[in-house]
Amino acid sequence: MAETFSPTFRHRAEYAAFKVADGLLGHLPWGTLQVLGRGIGAAFHAVDARHRRVARENLRAADLGLSEKEVRAVARACFRHYGALFLGLLKLRRATPEQVRAWVKVEGLEHFDAAAAEGKGFIQLTGHYGNWEAVALAQSLEGRSLAVIGRELDNPLLEPVSAAFRARFGNTVILKDGGARGTLQALRQGRGVGFLLDQDALGGGIFVRCLGQWASTFPTAGAFATRYKLPILPVFSWPDAEGRIVVRFEPPFQVPQTGDAERDTWAATQAMTARIEAQIRKDPRWWFWMHRRFKTQPGPGLPDLPPTQWVEGWLES
DSSP states (O other): OOOOOOOOHHHHHHHHHHHHHHHHHTTSOHHHHHHHHHHHHHHHHHHOHHHHHHHHHHHHHSSSOOOHHHHHHHHHHHHHHHHHHHHHHHHHTTOOHHHHHHHEEEEOHHHHHHHHHTSSOEEEEEOSBSOHHHHHHHHHHTTOOOEEEEOOOSOTTTHHHHHHHHTTTSOEEEESTTHHHHHHHHHHTTOEEEEEOOSOOGGGSEEEEETTEEEEEOOHHHHHHHHTTOOEEEEEEEEOTTSOEEEEEOOOBOOOOOSOHHHHHHHHHHHHHHHHHHHHHHOGGGBOTTSOTTOOOSOTTSOOOOOHHHHHHHHHO
16 A cells, blocks of 8 residues: 655645745746756855755765866856756746647667667666756657656655656656666566666675776666666767757677676676766766765675676776
8 A cells, every 4th residue: 555645844845845936937048047046056056055065075076186276166067057957947848749849859779779679678878967857858759759667756645746747748757666677677668768877775785897996876777787788879969069968879798608696796886887978078067976976885785896807807808
């Protein structure tokens, strides 16, 4: 039986704030909303010392070779980007198909079709880079829907709004609780399942290399990819100079199998993480640096590091 929630005062206040923002801002032109969002992001960068510090610490620790001036510039750009992203969602959630196509440019759909043509389902890989919500929305509008794994919002009043947005043009949402069963069902239907693979998995992950550091990463996508020999379809997005969101699908790939399930899962997770890392290195401004991606580090009670020969073998391949 589904658990019921009684909205708290905070839930109601958050929902009221959303309705006010949606009513006042949701009808503004796309370009105006983007400019306003970047301004709000810049304001948060100025006043939110905690997340500003996290972003800068992450950038300094990453092996991007950035000077301190560049670290501060990228952190500021990141805040501005996410301000525009969140305000843009107010517009996208009510946009017509013509408006979505005007604001979101999709490239490489032939790679989606190639992955789907194998008929056994596939892993659609992305991260918190660019505008992942616009990726799922735009591709489903073009008839390339998928199942998206997501966590219910903490606010039960806002969760229906989020779920309706994600499912607007045919996507389905698999909740993280019970996600394995939903993922397997979608794969058996030959559908793609979307994973955002750049969150700290705490003690429930496996350690892979990312931006010169160990990163605890959920192994679920890698386990499915190797067990069922699934293609992996990378897709990323970013804003262009004209104010549009560019969505680009890359060619699908598969990870070689050795017959060692644990090793193959690690190799698949490392390979997928490397694709996200490569995109971050192209332009780090669009990644979510405010998240403590590298908070969980090897230590007592945490997952073991992979055997040295695995890491060296993967780096040499």
